[in-house]
Amino acid sequence: MILEYTKQEQLLKKYNLKTVLSFFIKNKKDALQAANKIGYPVVFKIFSQNCLHRTDIGGVITKIDNAKKAKEAFDKLNSIKGIDGIIVQKQIDGLEFIVGAKQDSVFGPVVMFGAGGVLVELFNDVSFRLAPFNRRVALSMIDELRSKKLLDGFRGGPNIKKEAVADLLVNTSLLASKENFKEIDFNPVIANEKDLFICDVKIIQ
Amino acid sequence: MNQIFNPKSVAIIGATDRKNSVGLCLVNNLDNKKRDIFFVNPTYTTLFGRKVYAKIQDIEESVDLAVIAIPRQFVEAVVNDCIVKKVKGVLIISSGFSEYDDSGRELQERIALKLKESGIYLIGPNCLGIANPSVNLNASFAPSTPKKGDIALISQSGGFIDSVINSYGFSLIVSVGNAAGITLEEYIAFADQDKETKVIALYIEGVKDGRKFFNVLKSIKKPVVAIKAGKIPQLQKAISSHTGSLAGEYRVFSSALRQARVSEAESMEEMFDIAKALAWQGRCKNKIGVVTNGGGAGVLMADYLYDSEFELPKINAIDNVRYKTNNPLDIMGDATTLDYIKACESVISQRDISALIIIQTPQMTTTSLDNAKAIVEISKKYSKSIITVFMGNVPESIKYLEEHNIPNYTDPKRVIKPLKSLLKK
Incomplete structure (x- = not known):
């Protein structure tokens, strides 16, 4: 089961893992207020401790750029059964990464890294390291990817600061080596020239 | 463990003259x-004109190592005898233990515990044995005795050892078997301390405690090359997240090796290709020079190096030569030994070259053995890494090179993985 939303937040904070500006809300008024506070465009997505794949059930609505669309989006998501609440978050663009962790039956906590959204799964282009590890090891994880050129402004894409990505990996490895969990998914992590943000969190216990 | 790997006396329990045993x-x-060497077997009184003891306790002299090769139902009683005799170590060749059934597992655990409590080392059970060629010990039932060398081979398969035992020189050979006593990690740490060993080669199917394995690999000083067998993912349990589905067991294993700076080989040939480079040559930077007397082989070498992101710095002009100075440096088909010396010395002394690959295709005027001797002389003068690609039927030259610690590969492609493993990380 996925950890409660607030507990996930606390854990991320403890390990300096920065998420995109988000609010966890339960009613329409709060949803609109959150969207206003963040500034359009925003993303709405359901949160349920039991739901691992929310896109499969239409639980994510992106590119909401006005209050009318926000209301519609809220109504649509709110009608899905069994949800704990709705996450309103800033819509950001950039290069997508996946960062994850699991308990390997032989080696214990292991951190995974991949770049490039759905392509990660298509090409199985990921690297692993046993947690915890330092920045040098984290940089070697990036270097190991076949898609590593994506980080260097490939075809007009953003130039990503590798040190920032490495720090995220190091912090994830600390969390993975010190906390109880079964699997962790930060997918996507979105990076632009200036910064990078975890946009979706699943910590499964 | 030194006393086990260099015993003053060995008792063979189950010694016999029965053919094919x-x-x-x-x-x-x-x-x-x-x-x-003492023979122990209650069914004989003499063997090859020598006394056979019914029990190990009957031997008056002290026994360092007891090698046990008898059916499993008799092993426990014999182990009890070994404890009474106060041997230093017990090597159990016999099978039928944890690899076989539950009662075998219980028996193995009981034996291991007894020996541990008595402070006696246990190798195996279910193994081929051990060898320490530098002290002429071959306590194994391998088909032949290995040559002395600098590779410590630690293997979870006895058959793997059999298949390479004639082909290379070894400093140590260990068939770990079920590793009920001395563990895989302890053998690795022992090989790291062994004076003759320059590189550790591992054949691994699986490890019991991944972290222990990882930590020992990270902590040892000598280079390690490993081959992992059993890559097909086992039936995966219900997988809930992306990370779970992308992290096959082998992927994690391979990553752990990389993280511990172990070179992973994909084939047996590659394992020993890497091992000899690691054993014989120092670490280098990614600045590679190539000297060749064959255009085609040189271009192939350059292609492979380029594919693997190796850097080939510019070669400085060499005076009074008839060839163009490129990297690879093609000194032409009719290159003499003097041409080789001039070109190799010039390239290797270049500050921005850290490793030299010397290719030789056997052509009409090629003086292969002289070239090999010249290369060995150059290798003594410079502390940079040298790898040769002597191609074709020149066994004498290759033997000369390798006897002088220059690793040779007969195909330019085979240079790549060993050279990668030489790179300073």
Whole structure:
């Protein structure tokens, strides 16, 4: 089961893992207020401790750029059964990464890294390291990817600061080596020239 | 563990003259006059004109190592005898233990505990044995005795050892078997301390405690090359997240090796290709020079190096030569040994070259053995890494090079993985 939303937040904070500006809300008024506070465009997505794949059930609505669309989006998501609440978050663009962790039956906590959204799964282009590890090891994880050129402004894409990505990996490895969990998914992590943000969190216990 | 790997005296329990038996093979492999060997077998009184003891306690002299090759139902009683005799170590060749069934597992655990409590080392059970060529010990039933060398081979398969034992020189060979006593990690740490060993080669199917394995690999000083067998993912349990589905067991294993700076080989040939480079040559930077007398081989080499992101710095002008200075440096088909010397010395002394690959295709005027001797002389003068690609039917030259610690590969492609493993990380 996925950890409660607030507990996930606390854990991320403890390990300096920065998420995109988000609010966890339960009613329409709060949803609109959150969207206003963040500034359009925003993303709405359901949160349920039991739901691992929310896109499969239409639980994510992106590119909401006005209050009318926000209301519609809220109504649509709110009608899905069994949800704990709705996450309103800033819509950001950039290069997508996946960062994850699991308990390997032989080696214990292991951190995974991949770049490039759905392509990660298509090409199985990921690297692993046993947690915890330092920045040098984290940089070697990036270097190991076949898609590593994506980080260097490939075809007009953003130039990503590798040190920032490495720090995220190091912090994830600390969390993975010190906390109880079964699997962790930060997918996507979105990076632009200036910064990078975890946009979706699943910590499964 | 030194006393086990260099015992003053060995008792063979299960010694026999029966043809095609493990016991006879052990006798042949062990009985080389380098140490006291005692035969133990209650069904004989003499073997090869020598006394056979019914029990190990009957031997008056002290026994360092007891090698046990008898059916499993008799092993426990014999182990009890070994404890009474106060041997230093017990090597159990016999199978039928944890690899076989539950009662075998219980028996193995009981034996291991007894020996541990008595402070006696246990190798195996269910193994081929061990060898330490530098002290002429071959306590195994391998088909032959290995040559002395600098590779410590630690293997979870006895058959793997059999298949390479003639092909290379070894400093140590260990068939770990079920590793009920001395563990895989302890053998690795022992090999790291062994004076003759320059590189550790591992054949691994699986490890019991991944972290322990990882930590020992990270902590040792000597280079390690490993081959992992059993890559097909086992039936995966219900997987809930992306990370779970992308992290096959082998992927994690391979990553752990990389993280511990172990070179992973994909084939047996590659394993020993890497091992000899690591054993014989120092670490280098990614600045590679290539000297060749064959255009085609040189271009192929350059292609492979380029594909693997190796850097080939510019070659400085060399005076009074008829060839163009490129990297690869093609010194032409009719290159003499003097041409080789001039080109190799010039390239290797360049500050921005850290490793030199020397290719030789056997052509009409090629003086292969002289070239090999010249290269060995150059290798003594410079502390940079040298790898050769002597191609074609020149066994004498290759032997000369390798006897002088220059690793040779007969195909330019085979240079790549060894050279990668030489790169400073």
